[in-house]
Amino acid sequence: MFDYLANPTRFMRLADYTVWPLRLIAAAGLLIGSWLGLASSPADYQQGDAVRLMYVHVPSAWLALSSYLMLGLASLFFIVWRHPLADIAARAIAPAGAGFAFLTLVTGALWGAPIWGTWWVWDGRLTSMLVLFFFFIGYLALANGFDRPERGARPAAILAMVGVLNLPIVKFSVDWWNTLHQPASILRSGGMAIDSAMLWPLFTMFAGLQAFFLLMVVQRMRLLLGQARLARLADQQEAS
């Protein structure tokens, strides 16, 4: 499977088929999810309409975590099997992942201000999420900080793999320490602790943002492969 996809030509062919379905799912998911989240879903009996921030905060957090896992896996494939496409995949994942980590922090602060009475506390969940954001920024700085991108690929991949250790800390921080952040409501033992009237808007927004994220990864991979091809063509023309 990975060998099959590691061929850039095959990847580009497969990517052509995925772009339009992803565009449609992303647009539909975001439009329907926005309507469900902002207008149709009920207000919370304790938090009132502030709960509507959950529909952007929680999917952003899931995407930040899952995208970092993808970044770590792509970096592992690059380091172990030296697949150049794995490095390109990692470079394509990082900007969108960093964006979602940033959105998680900002929407969390906006939700915390009226409900907790504070924008920020240095508790386990918030601090580990901030560390995750710094790992994304560190990866981007290392991967793009060299004149020749291939020189930054290896140190960036190693940093990405080290950062994977932070993922279980983010996930279990609410169980391991006393935090202001609430414990998990969806991915937890004992089933989901959220009403279906709020679950559907949440899943619809997640589907839209997930499709958008995958679309960005595919398009950025095409962009990076295209830039490499353009550079090769320019070199060939100079040589001839």
Add this chain to the structure above:
Amino acid sequence: MAGFFAMGGYGAFVWTGWGLTLVFVLLLWLHTETRLAKLQSQLQSQLQSQLQSQAENGKTDAKNLPEA
């Protein structure tokens, strides 16, 4: 309608959070698609000019230039 925008007194927080998320999505989407479209047209013209110069040098039959 005013009640919808007021969001029960949490309007400033809710709209800022949603606005930032949707603006981020829209800007990243437009930026990526625009850059990709620009790159594809650059690639196409680079390929055309390279094949043209090869044809002029007699390396390729000009009538059989492949599409970029």
